[in-house]
Amino acid sequence: MARILFTGGGGAGNEALYRYLGEKHELYFADADITSISPMIPVDRRFEIPWANDPDFCDVVMELCTSRGMDYLVPGVDEELAQLASYKNGSVQILVPQREFVEEMLDKYGFAMALAKAGLPVPETRLLHDCDGMDFPLIAKPRSGRGSRAVARVESPAQIDAYLILQGKPGSEYVAQAIAPGHEYTVCVHADSTGELQTVVPVKVGIKRGITLSATAKASTPIYNYVKAFQQKFRPQGIYNIQCMMDEHGNVSPFEVNPRVSTTFCLALQAGFDPFDHQSTPPKGCIPQSPIHLRRHWANFITSERAAE
The missing domain is CATH 3.30.470.20 (ATP-grasp fold, B domain)
Structure with missing residues (x-):
C-alpha cells in the first residue's frame, strides 16, 4: 500500500480517484482552496497548501510529504509542475516528467514549434499577432493556461482585435491555431x-x-x-x-x-x-x-x- 498526495485536490476527478484507489492505497488531497475538495473525501485526508506562485509553495508541499511519509506526489495543476519537477530526485517520487519537457509543453507556441521541428503532425500554430494568411475560423488561446480559459473560436481578423481588447494583453501572449x-x-x-x-x-x-x-x-x-x-x-x-x-x-x-x-x-x-x-x-x-x-x-x-x- 502506497501513501499518495494529489495536489489540485479540488479537481473534478479526485472523488473518483478516492473511490477507485482508496482500498488499495492511502490517499490524501491538497489544494490552496481546501473547501473545493469534495466532502466525500474524509477531513483528515485533506490539506491546505499555498498557491503555486507563493515563494514557500515547494517547501510547504515537500515538508507535508516528508512529515506524512508520502511515497508519491501527483501534481495536478500546471503552475506547480516546473517547480516540483526540480525535486524529482528527492525521497518522494513525483509523478511529473523532466523539467525541460514540462516547460516546453506548457508553452502552447513552444509545444507546436517543437513538434513541427521533430517532424510530427501538429495543427498550424502561430502567435496571434502574426497570423496573417491563416484560414478562418481558427482557435485563439493563451500561450499558457488550463481548463479552456480564454479559449475562443475566431471567425475573422476583426474578431482577433476584439479578442485581444477583451483579454487586455498583447498578441504575443496568445496563439492562433488551425482547427484540426x-x-x-x-x-x-x-x-x-x-x-x-x-x-x-x-x-x-x-x-x-x-x-x-x-x-x-x-x-x-x-x-x-x-x-x-x-x-x-x-x-x-x-x-x-x-x-x-x-x-x-x-x-x-x-x-x-x-x-x-x-x-x-x-x-x-x-x-x-x-x-x-x-x-x-x-x-x-x-x-x-x-x-x-x-x-x-x-x-x-x-x-x-x-x-x-
Whole structure:
C-alpha cells in the first residue's frame, strides 16, 4: 500500500480517484482552496497548501510529504509542475516528467514549434499577432493556461482585435491555431524512468465544458502509433497527457500536451493501470480493449453557518 498526495485536490476527478484507489492505497488531497475538495473525501485526508506562485509553495508541499511519509506526489495543476519537477530526485517520487519537457509543453507556441521541428503532425500554430494568411475560423488561446480559459473560436481578423481588447494583453501572449478535423481525444501516457513507452490509454471525449463530462476509453492503433513516435522523439518520463483530434482516416493532430495527469485519469485506473502498485507491472501497450465509459454528474452539498462552524 502506497501513501499518495494529489495536489489540485479540488479537481473534478479526485472523488473518483478516492473511490477507485482508496482500498488499495492511502490517499490524501491538497489544494490552496481546501473547501473545493469534495466532502466525500474524509477531513483528515485533506490539506491546505499555498498557491503555486507563493515563494514557500515547494517547501510547504515537500515538508507535508516528508512529515506524512508520502511515497508519491501527483501534481495536478500546471503552475506547480516546473517547480516540483526540480525535486524529482528527492525521497518522494513525483509523478511529473523532466523539467525541460514540462516547460516546453506548457508553452502552447513552444509545444507546436517543437513538434513541427521533430517532424510530427501538429495543427498550424502561430502567435496571434502574426497570423496573417491563416484560414478562418481558427482557435485563439493563451500561450499558457488550463481548463479552456480564454479559449475562443475566431471567425475573422476583426474578431482577433476584439479578442485581444477583451483579454487586455498583447498578441504575443496568445496563439492562433488551425482547427484540426475529427473527434477529440485525451490520451494518458506512461513511460518508465528511461523514457521507454509503457502504457497508452486513449479516451474519446463525448461532452466537454472546460473539463471532460463524458468520455469513453478504448484502445486505438492510430493514437498508439502517434504516441509511440512522440515518445521516441521527446523521451519524457512518468505520466503525461496528449490532447488531440483524430479524423475518419486515423490521422492524429495534437493541439496540446499536458505534462501531468488529467481529470480522466480515473478511466486509466479503471482500465487496469496503477502506477503506484509495486506488486504488479503496469500493462504495456494500448488499453483497454473493451470500452469503459465515464459520465460526470453534479453533487450538491448544503450547510448552515452553524454547521460550518
